[in-house]
Amino acid sequence: MDVVPDKRERIIAAASRLIVRNGLQCSMAAIAEEAGVATGSLYNYFESKEALVRGVYGRMAEQMTERLSVPPDPAKTPAERVRHYIAEYVDFIWIDPQRARLFDYLENNPLITLADAKDIFGAFVDYAIDMISDGQAAGDIRAGSPTMLASFMRGAIRNALKRRRYNPAPLSDEERTLVADMCWKAMVSERI
Known part of the structure; x- marks a missing residue:
C-alpha cells in the first residue's frame, strides 16, 4: 500500500x-x-467521504493551533496576549482567502457532530478560553463566558474580513488596525 x-x-x-x-x-x-x-x-x-471531511477539519484545526495557540510570553500581560491573538487572527483569516471561505462554508454546513468538533478543535478552543480567562482574572477582559467571548471575537473578525474581500484591493494597515481595535474594544473590561 x-x-x-x-x-x-x-x-x-x-x-x-x-x-x-x-x-x-x-x-x-x-x-x-x-x-x-x-x-x-x-x-x-x-x-469514507465523511472521514475525508473530518480530515479537512483536522487540517484546519492544526493550522489554527500552530499559528495561534502559542505558548504565552511571560513578558506580556494578559491584555497584551489577547491583543496579539486578535492581530494574529486577523492576519490568519486574511492571508488565505481559500481557507477563510472553507472555514465559513464548513461552519455554516457542519458535517461533524459537536463531539467531533470538540475533539478536532479542542486544543485551539481551550487555548483561547484559557487566554480570555487569564485576562478576566487580571481585570483586563470583560465579564462573561470565555467560550462566548472567544467565539464572538473570531466570528467578528471572520465576518468583517469576508465583507472586506468584496474589495479587490489589499487590506491596508489602517483597515487591519480598525478590525483589531473594534474587536479589542468589544473584549476589554470597563476598567481599562
Whole structure:
C-alpha cells in the first residue's frame, strides 16, 4: 500500500478546494482527480467521504493551533496576549482567502457532530478560553463566558474580513488596525 504523507495532504487540499467551489456534494472521484490520485487510493487514507471531511477539519484545526495557540510570553500581560491573538487572527483569516471561505462554508454546513468538533478543535478552543480567562482574572477582559467571548471575537473578525474581500484591493494597515481595535474594544473590561 502506497501511503505517502504528501499524498494525504494533496487529497485534503483537493477536497478543500472542491468543497469551496462545489460544496459538500463533490464526489470522491472528483476529489481524486483534483488531487491527481486514483479514486481507489483515496480509501487508503480515508475510509469514507465523511472521514475525508473530518480530515479537512483536522487540517484546519492544526493550522489554527500552530499559528495561534502559542505558548504565552511571560513578558506580556494578559491584555497584551489577547491583543496579539486578535492581530494574529486577523492576519490568519486574511492571508488565505481559500481557507477563510472553507472555514465559513464548513461552519455554516457542519458535517461533524459537536463531539467531533470538540475533539478536532479542542486544543485551539481551550487555548483561547484559557487566554480570555487569564485576562478576566487580571481585570483586563470583560465579564462573561470565555467560550462566548472567544467565539464572538473570531466570528467578528471572520465576518468583517469576508465583507472586506468584496474589495479587490489589499487590506491596508489602517483597515487591519480598525478590525483589531473594534474587536479589542468589544473584549476589554470597563476598567481599562
